[in-house]
Amino acid sequence: MKYSNLKAVLFDLDGTLLPMDNAEFTKGYFKLLAARLAPLGYEPKQLVDAVWAGTAAMVKNDGSRSNEAAFWARFTELYGERALQDLPVFEDFYAADFQKAKALCGCNPKAAETVRAAKEMGLRTALATNPIFPAIATESRIRWAGLSPADFELYTTYENIGFCKPNPAYYQEILKRMNLSPEECLMVGNDVTEDMIAAKLGMQVFLLTDCLINKDEKDISVYPNGGFDQLLACLREAAPGNEPQS
Numbered sequence: 001m002k003y004s005n006l007k008a009v010l011f012d013l014d015g016t017l018l019p020m021d022n023a024e025f026t027k028g029y030f031k032l033l034a035a036r037l038a039p040l041g042y043e044p045k046q047l048v049d050a051v052w053a054g055t056a057a058m059v060k061n062d063g064s065r066s067n068e069a070a071f072w073a074r075f076t077e078l079y080g081e082r083a084l085q086d087l088p089v090f091e092d093f094y095a096a097d098f099q100k101a102k103a104l105c106g107c108n109p110k111a112a113e114t115v116r117a118a119k120e121m122g123l124r125t126a127l128a129t130n131p132i133f134p135a136i137a138t139e140s141r142i143r144w145a146g147l148s149p150a151d152f153e154l155y156t157t158y159e160n161i162g163f164c165k166p167n168p169a170y171y172q173e174i175l176k177r178m179n180l181s182p183e184e185c186l187m188v189g190n191d192v193t194e195d196m197i198a199a200k201l202g203m204q205v206f207l208l209t210d211c212l213i214n215k216d217e218k219d220i221s222v223y224p225n226g227g228f229d230q231l232l233a234c235l236r237e238a239a240p241g242n243e244p245q246s
Contacts, residue, residue: 020104033048109146111147131157
């Protein structure tokens, strides 16, 4: 498929720019979190259940409050207001212990090369990662992928947005903030449900198959797909100034 009139590329992070097995990463992340909070009286299973409940609240968020507010409102329903006293510990966890989760991820140099190549082509870049993590954790994962937060005009975190994937309103909010129309954007991601939903808004899409997630076993042939080599070739063809003249 040929892309046209592109002005920006939106990249997913986990499983896209940052290779990982999502189940393995989640398991390791929870193990680290439970170990850090156990001394404060957080029983591991109850803690994990509470984090999942908070995550569900973020996924259902309607934009009336930040995902951060949605998460902690649900978390404190389960643990009480005392949990807010432990916020500094959670923050320190992401600054320190969470860094060990890098070992659960891979690193594909072509990911960073593709982002930088897109910028060199004159395309704007944003990180459209599901905003269920605080900024400190998202910025860490960006660096694990061989990139810098400064490589993106915008990156979504649980502090700065009130929607989650696969809600189309998540993508609409990014378009609004970047003052772009759907047709001017390419969404690149590895999750058929969460990332390819952008096509329903009129965005152009590319399904990265290196760490493919296809829970509903959809026919992925309906989407342009492949690895970073294929993506980069498509971007070069569609880059401003390279489009065929009518």
